[in-house]
Amino acid sequence: MRIIFFGAPGSGKGTQSKLIAAKYGIPQLSTGDMLRQAAKDGTEVGLLAKRAMDQGMLVSDEIIIGIIEERTKAEDCRKGYILDGFPRSLPQAKSLDETLIQNGQGLDHVIYLEIDPERVVERLTGRRVCSECGEEYHVSFKPPKNEGLCDKCEGALIQRDDDHEEKIRTRLAAYAETTEPLAEYYQNKGIIRRVKAEGEIPQITEAIEKWLQ
Ligand code: AMP
Numbered sequence: 001m002r003i004i005f006f007g008a009p010g011s012g013k014g015t016q017s018k019l020i021a022a023k024y025g026i027p028q029l030s031t032g033d034m035l036r037q038a039a040k041d042g043t044e045v046g047l048l049a050k051r052a053m054d055q056g057m058l059v060s061d062e063i064i065i066g067i068i069e070e071r072t073k074a075e076d077c078r079k080g081y082i083l084d085g086f087p088r089s090l091p092q093a094k095s096l097d098e099t100l101i102q103n104g105q106g107l108d109h110v111i112y113l114e115i116d117p118e119r120v121v122e123r124l125t126g127r128r129v130c131s132e133c134g135e136e137y138h139v140s141f142k143p144p145k146n147e148g149l150c151d152k153c154e155g156a157l158i159q160r161d162d163d164h165e166e167k168i169r170t171r172l173a174a175y176a177e178t179t180e181p182l183a184e185y186y187q188n189k190g191i192i193r194r195v196k197a198e199g200e201i202p203q204i205t206e207a208i209e210k211w212l213q
Contacts, residue, residue, distance in 0.1 A: 001026060001080040001212075002105065004087070006182065007113035009171045010120035010127075011197045012204060015136060016113065017084040019205050020212070027076050030084040033134060034067055035059060056162050056170030058178060061091045068092075069099060080108075088179045093186075110186040111208055113197035117172050124168050128157040142201075 001024060005013040014030060021028035035053060038046030045067070049059045068086055071077070087093040100106060126139040132155025137144050145151050162171060186192040193211040197204060 001108050002083075002100075003080075003108055003212075004083045004110045004186075005085075005113065006110050006179075006186070006192075007197060008115055008117065008120055008175045008180075009168065010124040011113035011115045012201070013084045013113060015201060016111075016205060016208060017082045019201075020208060021082045023209075024080075024212075026080045026082060028082045028084055029068070029071055029077075029086070031059075031064055031067060031086040031088075032084075034071070054161050054167075056167035056174065058088060058174050061089055061095075064088070064092060065095045068096070072099070087182060088175075090178075090182065090185065093182050107189075107191055109211055110192045111211065112183060112186075112192050112194045113204075114194055115197040119198060120172060121165060121168055124163045125165055127160070127163050129160055130155040131158045132156075 003017075003020070005017040007013055014032075017028045017030070032053075035046065035049040039050040039053070040046070045063055049063060052059045064086060068083075072081060083096075087096055096107075123138065123141075126141070128137045128139065128144075129135070130137075130150035130153065133150060133153045135150050135152050136142075137150075137157060144157060146154075148157050149155070150157060161167070183192060193208075195204060195207045195211070
């Protein structure tokens with residue numbers, strides 16, 4: 001099964017795609033996580049990407065397409081995968097289509113997590129992320145048991161550089177301009193599945209799973 005999780009920053013793509021990936025035993029491929037790791041490792045690509053990410057701008061299609069092409073070739077992707085945060089532009093979507101055609105594969109679902117942009121600001125300014133394992137928390141909606149520490153690995157919780165309000169608004173603008181039009185692209189292919197992304201995490205997971213049955 002090959003699934004795209006689509007939606008604005010803060011719509012819950014990361015949270016929901018991880019839950020679904022674990023349930024179906026397929027990898028969750030987050031381009032944001034891959035770029036942050038590359039930046040942490042100090043690779044050339046990572047440092048280039050970091051500049052755009054820190055400003056809330058999109059990283060170039062060339063870099064992203066290269067990363068995804070490489071990652072989806074891995075053995076663990078043979079049975080399928082979930083894409084979280086890719087594609088985010090028309091050239092990315094078209095490149096994915098080409099790769100899939102070359103491999104004789106298709107996409108099963110594009111899960112579109114729909115959310116009001118103002119809720120995004122509230123969600124993302126309160127988001128905290130484990131610096132060790134990447135687990136996500138929220139200061140009000142999902143606080144850790146011990147303040148500042150990850151429940152899973154006790155790593156320090158940090159606020160992402162791009163989770164400050166000004167950067168969030170830039171990310172939302174990039175989403176509206178470059179990414180949101182892809183909803184129509186996938187709508188025309190008949191594979192978009194709309195899910196209201198507000199409310200409790202388990203209810204949203206349930207709504208997603210209805211599409212996957
Ligand atoms: P995310 O963790 O998905 O919110 O992504 C964080 C940042 O990584 C984004 O704001 C972009 O700067 C960059 N990024 C992640 N995925 C992509 C993509 N598919 N295309 C361009 N930039 C991306």
